[in-house]
Amino acid sequence: MHYFDENTDALAERVLEYAKARTRLDPIPLNFPKTEAELRSLVGETITEAGIGGERALDLFIDVLEPASLSVDYTKYLSFVPAAPTEAAILFDLVVGAASIYGGSWLEGAGAVHAENEALEWIRSIAGMPEGTEGVFVSGGTIGNLSALHAARRDAADRLGDARPARFAIVASKQSHSSIKSAAEVMDCDVVLVDTDENRRMTGAAVAAALDEYGDRICAVAATSGTTNLGVIDDLRGIGEVCRERGVWLHVDGAYGGAGLATERTRHLFDGLELADSFIVDPHKWLFAPFDCCALLYRDPQKAVNAHAQHAGYLAFLDAHGDRNPSDYAIHLTRRVRGLPFWFSLATYGTKAYADAVDATLDLADAAADMIRDLDYVELAHPPSLSVVAFTRTGWGPAEYQDWSEKAMNEGLAFVTPSRLAGEPIYRFCFVNPRTTTDEIAEILAAMA
Numbered sequence: 001m002h003y004f005d006e007n008t009d010a011l012a013e014r015v016l017e018y019a020k021a022r023t024r025l026d027p028i029p030l031n032f033p034k035t036e037a038e039l040r041s042l043v044g045e046t047i048t049e050a051g052i053g054g055e056r057a058l059d060l061f062i063d064v065l066e067p068a069s070l071s072v073d074y075t076k077y078l079s080f081v082p083a084a085p086t087e088a089a090i091l092f093d094l095v096v097g098a099a100s101i102y103g104g105s106w107l108e109g110a111g112a113v114h115a116e117n118e119a120l121e122w123i124r125s126i127a128g129m130p131e132g133t134e135g136v137f138v139s140g141g142t143i144g145n146l147s148a149l150h151a152a153r154r155d156a157a158d159r160l161g162d163a164r165p166a167r168f169a170i171v172a173s174k175q176s177h178s179s180i181k182s183a184a185e186v187m188d189c190d191v192v193l194v195d196t197d198e199n200r201r202m203t204g205a206a207v208a209a210a211l212d213e214y215g216d217r218i219c220a221v222a223a224t225s226g227t228t229n230l231g232v233i234d235d236l237r238g239i240g241e242v243c244r245e246r247g248v249w250l251h252v253d254g255a256y257g258g259a260g261l262a263t264e265r266t267r268h269l270f271d272g273l274e275l276a277d278s279f280i281v282d283p284h285k286w287l288f289a290p291f292d293c294c295a296l297l298y299r300d301p302q303k304a305v306n307a308h309a310q311h312a313g314y315l316a317f318l319d320a321h322g323d324r325n326p327s328d329y330a331i332h333l334t335r336r337v338r339g340l341p342f343w344f345s346l347a348t349y350g351t352k353a354y355a356d357a358v359d360a361t362l363d364l365a366d367a368a369a370d371m372i373r374d375l376d377y378v379e380l381a382h383p384p385s386l387s388v389v390a391f392t393r394t395g396w397g398p399a400e401y402q403d404w405s406e407k408a409m410n411e412g413l414a415f416v417t418p419s420r421l422a423g424e425p426i427y428r429f430c431f432v433n434p435r436t437t438t439d440e441i442a443e444i445l446a447a448m449a
């Protein structure tokens, strides 16, 4: 099974044929999940002593398994944060798999890591962070946030020495992502949740008040540049100035919204981001890369190395080489060069195409908001921000929201699931797919009448 023979050749043809057909597919179906019992009976036994053969396993995938998995790039998938990888990015994901590159160290992955760093450098430049900012691609925003916050705590602990508190805390807002709380739990830290202003933004004044109250217990402030539920960007300038003044680490979570930096239309909303000590954005969300891909940047990369570099006898050879290694910047050692599909796509189409594609999704959000203003049975729940449009269906309670979404999914009309705002059910459209059309939005809204 480690030699290329005629069976491999035939299988290669079929695998590539599938990949090409799936990439070309239009329209893309939503698909539908099945229960474990259904799948077990449809698929049968796949892991056997003699193997079932690649052809059979591929048939099972194409006929049963893939149709039982939702297509995140379905144009009416507007829940959570969907995905819409570019054609070049999808194709290059195959190349990354075939190339067998270890992305943990410069010594082993230099060429690929160089290309990843080019893509990170573009993100650094649009974020306005200073030269010397460096980072790495990790699996997602959750690991990106945890890695950055761990580096922040390590820095605070190093700085405070014996004066460090028994337990650190992280300042975040009530609108921040669940992964901040999860990171704090992993780190055995507390979270100080501050109130947001009338626009649901965390402000410099609120952060200053928390820092006054908790002092050196705060090892980081975690701001959000584009909340998942509403697309709201915190007052990064106000917060950044307070953090600078007090010498507190500012982490900015732009997992979803950071892509808004790609276009001048929304870049100004991130004013103050240049003050961040660390920043994340998920290209697998709104920058058209396949899963899984989060860019994690540090203003002072040495602080990340202090927190994350692993040392062991069998790794000493790498230390002796003295390179900056991607593994030194986050909680991982072995890593796929997962930034490469994103790099290849950026290199292929250019950054202007990225600005245009993000603009197209912003146009969709504007159009959806206009339609909602015109209809009498739906109402905006919050002024639209970035590419999120949150709204309520007048007169419906939680059960009606749930039923409509189930029905829309079962009938293949759309994948639009309820969320909550201040305890009340809402719907939200999150646009990241430039192939979604205004007709499709109108069709979904009409079905809610």
Ligand SMILES: *Cc1c(COP(=O)(O)O)cnc(C)c1O
Residues within 6 Å of the ligand: 081, 139, 140, 141, 142, 143, 177, 179, 224, 226, 227, 228, 253, 254, 255, 256, 257, 282, 294
């Ligand atoms: C999606 C999201 C995350 C988590 O990212 P994953 O890639 O799903 O781990 C964190 N923060 C925000 C604001 C997000 O939207």
